[in-house]
Amino acid sequence: MRLTVVVIAAIISGVVTTVLESDALAARGLSNLKLHVARSGYPSPETCTWKNVVRRREWSRLKRSEKLNYIEAVQCLGKKPAKTPAAIAAGAKTRYDDFVVTHIQQSLTVHGNGNFLSWHRFYMWAFEQTLRNECGYKGYQPYYNWAWWAEEPQKSPLLDGSDTSISGDGAYVAGRNSACVTNPDHCFVEVQPGTGGGCVKSGPFKNWKVNLGPIQNLDSTAPPNPSPDGLGYNPRCIKRDFSTQSSHETRDEFVADLIKSSANISAFQDTLQNPEPGRLRIHLGGHFTIGGDAGTDFYNSPSDPYFWFHHTMVDRIWWTWQNQEIEKRRYTIAGTLTFLNIPPSRNATIDDIMTMGEYIDFPDITIANASSTLAGPFCYIYE
Numbered sequence: 034m035r036l037t038v039v040v041i042a043a044i045i046s047g048v049v050t051t052v053l054e055s056d057a058l059a060a061r062g063l064s065n066l067k068l069h070v071a072r073s074g075y076p077s078p079e080t081c082t083w084k085n086v087v088r089r090r091e092w093s094r095l096k097r098s099e100k101l102n103y104i105e106a107v108q109c110l111g112k113k114p115a116k117t118p119a120a121i122a123a124g125a126k127t128r129y130d131d132f133v134v135t136h137i138q139q140s141l142t143v144h145g146n147g148n149f150l151s152w153h154r155f156y157m158w159a160f161e162q163t164l165r166n167e168c169g170y171k172g173y174q175p176y177y178n179w180a181w182w183a184e185e186p187q188k189s190p191l192l193d194g195s196d197t198s199i200s201g202d203g204a205y206v207a208g209r210n211s212a213c214v215t216n217p218d219h220c221f222v223e224v225q226p227g228t229g230g231g232c233v234k235s236g237p238f239k240n241w242k243v244n245l246g247p248i249q250n251l252d253s254t255a256p257p258n259p260s261p262d263g264l265g266y267n268p269r270c271i272k273r274d275f276s277t278q279s280s281h282e283t284r285d286e287f288v289a290d291l292i293k294s295s296a297n298i299s300a301f302q303d304t305l306q307n308p309e310p311g312r313l314r315i316h317l318g319g320h321f322t323i324g325g326d327a328g329t330d331f332y333n334s335p336s337d338p339y340f341w342f343h344h345t346m347v348d349r350i351w352w353t354w355q356n357q358e359i360e361k362r363r364y365t366i367a368g369t370l371t372f373l374n375i376p377p378s379r380n381a382t383i384d385d386i387m388t389m390g391e392y393i394d395f396p397d398i399t400i401a402n403a404s405s406t407l408a409g410p411f412c413y414i415y416e
Contacts, residue, residue, distance in 0.1 A: 055350075061356075076407050089413055090175055090415075091416075092189075092190055106168040110163065113167065115392075122134045124244045124265050125264070131393055132159075136332065136335045146374075148370075150348070160341055176346040183281055199236065203232055203234065206229070211223040211226065213251070227275045232271065244268050247326060250329050263333060272325040272326070275323060276321055283322070291305060298362065298366055299367035305347070364383050
């Protein structure tokens with residue numbers, strides 16, 4: 034039966050819910066995964082079975098206590114001292130900054146190449162485990178389902194500015210110019226100013242400090258970093274600029290089409306990541322939805338806690354795509370070892386090793402280890 038947007042008259046607290054096509058594809062993928070395990074066994078039965086698998090959920094589906102526990106854990110990382118030595122990154126002041134440093138240092142080898150999806154899967158998991166192991170988080174990394182909130186992201190429980198959000202929009206700044214993506218010399222899309230532009234106004238991260246970057250921020254008002262590598266100390270607020278022009282790039286029809294129409298991993302990655310004239314596409318659309326460092330500086334984007342929700346959703350979409358044809362898609366990769374193959378490098382292989390670096394401190398894994406969320410160090414699915 035052809036999958037279309039499925040409307041289910043399910044009365045939950047008196048509300049009729051709509052199941053979007055991308056969510057129906059995720060559900061079908063999970064059914065495929067269960068059938069595959071029943072037929073072929075678990076990929077890592079000694080570490081992961083249905084008895085201990087964990088479920089990552091959309092932020093809006095968490096209880097108030099679960100949201101507060103997550104927020105407190107992230108704030109805890111923002112208070113613990115960094116492990117990265119000042120000689121490497123003078124701007125790394127907190128344990129949270131250790132993760133930002135790793136992303137900055139590895140950006141040109143983990144974007145636009147063969148390990149983009151697998152490295153970020155590993156990165157999300159490492160952050161999740163650090164929250165649990167070092168800051169008392171009891172749950173697992175939630176995601177932000179772009180399609181649910183594409184029309185009005187400011188109404189999502191994640192971004193509404195309440196005490197159970199990760200703060201909302203920035204203060205409105207008038208008179209700003211549009212931003213050219215990818216850059217003024219190759220302007221595929223002009224992203225118009227949104228509804229903010231300044232520091233976040235409310236919520237738990239109103240006083241959060243961004244300590245590193247910027248490096249290639251399209252926000253011309255961002256103060257320059259004192260170090261050319263972006264690792265100098267440059268404390269400032271979280272800036273956001275909600276953009277429905279950008280969030281519309283993550284509507285359900287685009288997400289569903291990405292999953293259905295990508296015949297191979299190369300097509301999936303290219304459609305997910307690469308802008309084209311007039312289109313940001315899904316990955317950049319999710320980043321530019323909130324603007325600021327998380328939206329316009331891909332090196333320093335983890336400095337805003339929104340990053341983890343956005344990229345966990347990226348992982349969910351990859352997981353969904355993989356689960357449509359598990360045998361064919363589990364170990365498939367495409368691309369070289371460098372960003373857009375600059376400088377030219379060999380093709381990536383599933384035996385290539387990925388690292389979180391010395392100061393995040395998790396054992397290295399191969400791309401093959403990250404091929405399934407039930408294998409390697411992982412044991413999770415998505416709800």
